[in-house]
Amino acid sequence: MKTVLINLESDPVLEAQLCDELEAKRGEIELRRFPDEETYLRVLTDCKDRNVVILCNLYQPDNKILRLLLLATTLREMGALKVGLITPYLAYMRQDKQFHDGECVSSRPFARLISEHLDFLVTVDPHLHRYHRLDEIYTIPATVVHAAPLIANWINEHIQNPLLIGPDSESEQWVSQVAELAGAPFQVLSKTRRGDYDVEVTLPDVERWLNHTPVLVDDIISSGRTMLETVDHLKQAGMPKATCIAVHGIFAGDAYTQLESVANVVTSRCIVHPSSMIEIAPAIAVATKQLLNQ
CATH class of the missing domain: 3.40.50.2020 (Rossmann fold)
Known part of the structure; x- marks a missing residue:
């Protein structure tokens, strides 16, 4: 039955x-x-x-x-x-x-x-x-x-020469798994959070990765402040337009509008949203x- x-x-x-x-x-x-x-x-x-x-x-x-x-x-x-x-x-x-x-x-x-x-x-x-x-x-x-295998598959199908970037040290194990599945290098940021909308990030050395497409990966995008500041640093470093990927796209306030104006934004279908592309x-x-x- x-x-x-x-x-x-x-x-x-x-x-x-x-x-x-x-x-x-x-x-x-x-x-x-x-x-x-x-x-x-x-x-x-x-x-x-x-x-x-x-x-x-x-x-x-x-x-x-x-x-x-x-x-x-x-x-x-x-x-x-x-x-x-x-x-x-x-x-x-x-x-x-x-x-x-x-x-x-x-x-x-x-x-x-x-x-x-x-x-x-x-x-x-x-x-x-x-x-x-x-x-x-x-x-x-x-x-x-x-979601790591699902994200890795999407990256393999849609992004050439990716460099995966994790938002903080806690994300390293997860981002490294996505990177391994995607056959891509990865870097992890240093992050200091002073409040929900006040985040300072420090980039690792990206000089050797300037011909790669940066792919920021996190489990949740809420305020988007970490990704926004990271994308700005990557742009100043001369890297190509970034892609921001999250399992769960919450997008508090105008987070999506701000992110979409500076990067490609992709989420899974866990929370239905115009950015939901990962099945x-x-x-x-x-x-x-x-x-x-x-």
Whole structure:
């Protein structure tokens, strides 16, 4: 019997791609709001004795999480065998430490909520800083799809003679992996952050790389300040027009407009955006099939 895939207010293109990759049946739901803004939800597809995968991108999660939990609970009551979650962007991973008294380490209660209502989780390169693995806070099987091979493939197909550049020392392991897969050299910046919009970067020696195309690679572009300052330094050094690549393109404020004016900007389909050029569906489908078969 086919797996059912239900799209909860997420990318319809990715939904169609995943249905094809998973050979899944598209699940239908009715979703609306009552006048008091409470949610009405009804599952229209028979899910009894079927595995169900919910596609719910938890980027900007606060308006989605309750609907996700309501849907997961309803599917269990209908007799679904497994209820899993595909979320290309996994929210509430940045707050992984209490810096001030009374602060909520939000990654932990959020992980408990997801773990209590779902059977497994598939995501793409979550923000793992002080946590090394998702199972440190999630109690369900959780698979991380790594974007490095996908980014490397895109670079190989679209950029000649690339030089990969990482934003800071913490990125070296990740950027070096992309560089190795792409068969390209890499350099790592020194970065001093004074605030969300105040970043100073120091370039390594780029004289020997002036005939290469600089490719800045990071997991997230938010304010874009690091990349903007780096692109300016590279331009002053006489290097060709840079390409900025990120797994997750958040683009706070006018970050995208500013970056696009000085560089080519490319992101994955994890967060739908005009810059989304790197497809993720095949890799997500492989990870999902493995969890469904456990």
